[in-house]
Amino acid sequence: MNTLKNTRVLHICNDYFGSKVHSKLYESLSNLNTDQSIYCHLRKKTVNRVNPINNSKVKLFRGIKTDFKHRLLFRAKEKKLFSDISSKIDFNKIDIIHATTLFTDGYLAYQIFKKHKKPYIISVRDTDISSFMKYRLDLFYEIRKTIINAKHVVFITSSLKNSFEKSFFYNLFLRDLKFDYSIINNGIDKTWLNNIYRKSKANNYKILYVGEFSKRKNVLNIVKSVIDLNKQFPDIKLSLVGSGGEDEQRIVDLSNKFGFINFLGSVKSKKELLKIYRESNLFVMVSKKETFGLVYIEALTQNTPIIYSKERGVDGIFDDRVGLSSPHYSINTLKEKIAYILNNYQDFNNKNLDFIQFDWHNISNKYFKIYNLYL
Numbered sequence: 001m002n003t004l005k006n007t008r009v010l011h012i013c014n015d016y017f018g019s020k021v022h023s024k025l026y027e028s029l030s031n032l033n034t035d036q037s038i039y040c041h042l043r044k045k046t047v048n049r050v051n052p053i054n055n056s057k058v059k060l061f062r063g064i065k066t067d068f069k070h071r072l073l074f075r076a077k078e079k080k081l082f083s084d085i086s087s088k089i090d091f092n093k094i095d096i097i098h099a100t101t102l103f104t105d106g107y108l109a110y111q112i113f114k115k116h117k118k119p120y121i122i123s124v125r126d127t128d129i130s131s132f133m134k135y136r137l138d139l140f141y142e143i144r145k146t147i148i149n150a151k152h153v154v155f156i157t158s159s160l161k162n163s164f165e166k167s168f169f170y171n172l173f174l175r176d177l178k179f180d181y182s183i184i185n186n187g188i189d190k191t192w193l194n195n196i197y198r199k200s201k202a203n204n205y206k207i208l209y210v211g212e213f214s215k216r217k218n219v220l221n222i223v224k225s226v227i228d229l230n231k232q233f234p235d236i237k238l239s240l241v242g243s244g245g246e247d248e249q250r251i252v253d254l255s256n257k258f259g260f261i262n263f264l265g266s267v268k269s270k271k272e273l274l275k276i277y278r279e280s281n282l283f284v285m286v287s288k289k290e291t292f293g294l295v296y297i298e299a300l301t302q303n304t305p306i307i308y309s310k311e312r313g314v315d316g317i318f319d320d321r322v323g324l325s326s327p328h329y330s331i332n333t334l335k336e337k338i339a340y341i342l343n344n345y346q347d348f349n350n351k352n353l354d355f356i357q358f359d360w361h362n363i364s365n366k367y368f369k370i371y372n373l374y375l
Contacts, residue, residue, distance in 0.1 A: 005033070005372055006035070007032075007033060007096065008034070009029070009037070009094075010037045010039065010098070011026060011038045012085070012097060012098070012105040012109055013040050015100065017049040021187075024187060025360065025363065025364060027055065027058070027360075028360040028361055029367065032365070033368075037061060038059070038060045039061045040060070041065070041081055042062055042063060044065070061085075074103075077104075081108050094118055095118075095119075095375055096118065096371050097109045097120035097121070098367070099122045100125070101122075101127065103127075103128055103143065106147075107139075107142050110145055114149075120149075121151050121153070122150045122152075123154045123156065124153060124161075124164060125291045126160065126312070128164075129160065129164055131289075134167070140169070143173070144173055148177060151180070152180045153180070154181065154182050154183075155182070155183050155184075156183075157183065157314060159317075161183060162316070163311060184363060185357055186358070186363070187359055188358045191270045192301040193301065195274055196301045196350075196355060198303060198351055200346070200349070201278070203281055203346075205236045205237060206279060206280045206281050206282070207236065207238045207239070207280065207283075207338065208277065208280035208284070208299070208304070209242070209283070209284055209285060210242055210273070210276075210283070211285060211295055213243070213247045214244070214245035215247060217245065218286050219240070219245075220247055220251065221328070221334060223238065223240075227261075229339060232339065233339075233342060238261045238262065240263045241265070241267050241273070241276065242265070277298065277302035281304065281345060282304065283295070283296070283304045284307045286307065286308070286328045286334060287312065289312065290309055290313035296314045297314070300322055301355060303349060305345070305348035307334070307341070308324075308325055310325040310326055310327045311325075320353060321349075322348060323341070
């Protein structure tokens with residue numbers, strides 16, 4: 001792979017400080033024949049965050065600060081971002097651009113292409129579909145131009161591609177477009193890949209959630225389901241790992257009220273998390289919106305079956321019986337799915353899964369090959 005052309009990549013990544021997946025990808029790409037620049041405009045909550053990558057082959061350029069009004073004033077925001085990135089980046093030293101979203105980052109990449117003729121690829125994420133494509137029909141011209149001129153489009157999961165093609169925005173404005181695309185999943189930390197657990201576990205009715213407690217993550221529906229299921233499964237227990245989000249205090253209050261709900265808070269130790277996953281018999285997360293969901297894969301590496309959001313995140317990735325999907329809005333369906341797995345626990349396992357597709361080394365090689373196709 002290192003025999004491919006040295007590639008100077010500009011990553012336009014508005015959520016660089018908000019999600020670890022970006023820095024993991026760029027860190028892995030730095031082991032290949034690349035020189036990378038990252039442009040990230042800042043938000044109130046990310047202004048003071050520290051660059052997670054310390055590598056001379058990866059340069060970070062902090063952009064202007066944006067806020068909620070800029071989300072509404074999309075064109076004005078993009079104009080400011082284009083002016084800002086043009087003052088910071090020497091495009092003569094860039095071979096290809098990788099935009100991490102279709103709308104915010106992708107349209108900025110298109111503007112650079114229009115002026116400097118630099119090829120670009122786009123990744124499509126859940127926010128593009130569930131927010132922008134749902135509420136910003138007025139941006140059809142900008143996004144149509146963005147996709148027409150993109151060299152390649154990457155969907156993080158097959159469910160995202162399906163949602164993209166089912167959207168009203170796509171069917172009204174984009175249906176006739178032809179574009180090259182790939183489906184490339186995100187990766188997980190080496191800790192999980194180096195500690196894959198295949199052994200059978202006794203069914204002890206221990207359910208687990210790991211993540212933040214925002215309304216988007218929909219954790220209250222899990223808690224309410226387990227409270228109802230306690231009548232059917234008196235030994236049921238729910239452990240909640242994480243912190244932050246609008247629903248955190250309400251969930252803490254419910255854990256104080258019901259003894260079978262255990263709020264563990266943030267757990268930083270990967271060794272401790274491995275232990276928690278292995279002691280659990282079911283992982284549940286039914287987010288309202290989800291690009292991927294690394295925690296699903298972490299759970300599966302520890303042979304913990306999963307319940308995941310229908311038509312979101314990892315739905316469609318696995319052929320094996322590793323878990324069940326559930327619509328995020330239905331507590332009754334979620335209860336049925338939880339009860340089914342608890343009653344048929346031995347039917348679910350990870351023994352036929354190959355986790356190599358979630359190795360950042362393999363993922364970065366896929367992106368590197370795509371970059372080189374268009375140089």
